[in-house]
Amino acid sequence: MTQKPRGRRPLKEITGPQRRTLKEIRRFLHQRGFPPTIKELADILGISHASAHDQVNQLVRKGYLRREPRKARGLAIIREPEDEASDMVPIPIVGEVAAGQPIFAQENIIGEVLVEAKLVRSGRCFALEITGDSMVDAGINDRDLVVVRQQPVAESGDIVVALLGDEATVKRLYIREEKIELRPENPRHQPITVGPEDELRILGKVVAVRNPGGR
């Protein structure tokens, strides 16, 4: 005896608050490397944890999230909203990059920028303010912001953020046999040659440049 449904019928599409919830989950995931708990999500959204729980359930029902019930942070994004191609995602701006510390230590994060979601989609990203003019011929000027995809390896020819000893530099990477070169894109600067014994760590690859001044 299935009766005709009366009042309002369940929505198939994603609603505004749900879209926002999904967005914050994505942001959390990219910045921290693991999903938020229901409570953390509630705090971020400024609603109660029971409401956040509701939101998550809706998103699971509509196929955007997968989850393992009764597990802390048992959340994973399995689908993106359809119109999401033109959407923007905030990524952290990292200030000082010290040698021994993780890049995403809270003290180091000095702000946020919006970037195209597709840039960020695969992997964790951060933004870095450039000091100096060593990459002007690659279109990277003093005080520009570069978007960096975090990755420990890079290919020859990539523009990378490298940690050389105690300092982070942005240079173009060239891998030759037996040695590695970090080349500036400015004839007035010297290339840096790195041997196997030097302490070089690739922090990530530059995937975009912003001109905050708009010059």
Add this chain to the structure above:
Amino acid sequence: MTQKPRGRRPLKEITGPQRRTLKEIRRFLHQRGFPPTIKELADILGISHASAHDQVNQLVRKGYLRREPRKARGLAIIREPEDEASDMVPIPIVGEVAAGQPIFAQENIIGEVLVEAKLVRSGRCFALEITGDSMVDAGINDRDLVVVRQQPVAESGDIVVALLGDEATVKRLYIREEKIELRPENPRHQPITVGPEDELRILGKVVAVRNPGGR
């Protein structure tokens, strides 16, 4: 008054069990979309949760993991072992891909294959067995296994796994103005034209092919 250290000194390098722990964390992360808890990790490794806790602490101390203390699943991998380029990572083999259900539903996972870690590094991957000969000219034969990086968008020219209505197909994607084409790589098959009103979902991009028969 710093005394000379007596017995065994702390290791700087990663040890065997630690390498295994890191590997299982990576595997869990790729398959489920979030890191394991200490207890889950302990069960996977077959050790007590206190021991797993020890291992994780060591990995944090040595700079391989980052973690937020006292948080469930507050784990993130920040560095890969140096010799990891030649290492293999297991990814799930997905059987039937149904329309409404998430790809990674446990019922759908029918096995595991090892693939090069660098293939998997950015993003979640799965493997899919091919039926049919529509992609033979691209080197993909009947009963081959393709490694797929999960992503909801793809570029023109990519070989993708697409969900068309109720069926998953592997085809080469061509994006023209106003319509999308899914082209087989076999002259005996017809291209499929998809309009904006058709239900097309890109599941991911093919990044590698295995010939399980070895023919």
Add this chain to the structure above:
DNA sequence: TATAGGGCCTGATGTGCGTCAGGTCAATAG
């Protein structure tokens, strides 16, 4: 206008989880 969903709340419940103390055993370096 009766009915039901979406979004939100407060408050209670039970247990999963990280952590710590304290201990065993083997390997290693003074």
Add this chain to the structure above:
DNA sequence: CTATTGACCTGACGCACATCAGGCCCTATA
């Protein structure tokens, strides 16, 4: 030999977590 570390254990502590019941308001539909 003795101190110290890594890898493992048992057991206990207490908080944080997901979940549920019950209720409020607004809006959309039959």
